[in-house]
Amino acid sequence: MIVVVDYGMGNVASVLNMGRKAGGDMRLSGDPAVVAAADKLILPGVGAFDRGMENLHRLGLVEAMNQAVFERKAPMLGVCLGAQLFTRGSEEGRSPGLGWIDADTIRFRCDCAGSALKVPHMGWNHVEPAKDDAMLNGLPEDPRFYFVHSFHLACNDPSDVLLWATHGVRFPAGIRRGNIWGMQFHPEKSHRFGLALMRNFVSLPLPCSSPAPFPACC
Numbered sequence: 001m002i003v004v005v006d007y008g009m010g011n012v013a014s015v016l017n018m019g020r021k022a023g024g025d026m027r028l029s030g031d032p033a034v035v036a037a038a039d040k041l042i043l044p045g046v047g048a049f050d051r052g053m054e055n056l057h058r059l060g061l062v063e064a065m066n067q068a069v070f071e072r073k074a075p076m077l078g079v080c081l082g083a084q085l086f087t088r089g090s091e092e093g094r095s096p097g098l099g100w101i102d103a104d105t106i107r108f109r110c111d112c113a114g115s116a117l118k119v120p121h122m123g124w125n126h127v128e129p130a131k132d133d134a135m136l137n138g139l140p141e142d143p144r145f146y147f148v149h150s151f152h153l154a155c156n157d158p159s160d161v162l163l164w165a166t167h168g169v170r171f172p173a174g175i176r177r178g179n180i181w182g183m184q185f186h187p188e189k190s191h192r193f194g195l196a197l198m199r200n201f202v203s204l205p206l207p208c209s210s211p212a213p214f215p216a217c218c
Contacts, residue, residue, distance in 0.1 A: 023202050036064040036068050045082035047081060049081065090104070117167060146185055
């Protein structure tokens with residue numbers, strides 16, 4: 001069962017539909033017990049960083065996600081704001097993030113006067129794989145995805161970067177650390193490219209039962 005975490009901050013209907021189209025056994029839940037027991041998790045997100053963290057804590061979902069991701073090693077996919085919440089924090093607000101990735105969330109710096117580049121970064125953009133990964137198997141040629149964001153991840157460990165994109169600056173469009181993946185774009189809005197990525201997530205092995213330590217950046 002793939003659980004889409006319901007914390008009031010995501011385009012959950014589209015995520016569920018894309019997951020089902022990719023062959024996933026999808027369920028939407030904000031119940032900590034269901035989240036903690038999930039085979040795989042998707043953390044979607046649209047909105048403000050601080051509000052997202054506030055909702056996760058208020059609903060008791062941080063502890064549940066930690067249990068699933070780090071004790072049971074359930075694969076976790078963060079989408080847009082969901083991926084940003086994996087970092088230590090964001091320039092958008094003051095709340096600490098989950099701290100799962102050695103990274104921060106920063107604002108695009110390319111909206112100066114006279115620049116043709118606009119913030120938010122909105123629309124289709126090409127991505128460049130940084131390394132081989134099961135999540136990228138079989139992607140169509142010239143992969144491109146749909147983005148809507150004013151902030152992006154800045155990774156301190158280059159080995160965490162899975163995909164690059166460029167909008168004025170080169171930024172991580174996708175990250176991976178262990179069983180944690182994060183995508184700055186919206187797979188659920190990215191047609192055949194997003195469907196291929198979601199199929200890869202659905203096909204990932206189920207978690208093992210052995211516990212694992214929390215990442216070093218926490």
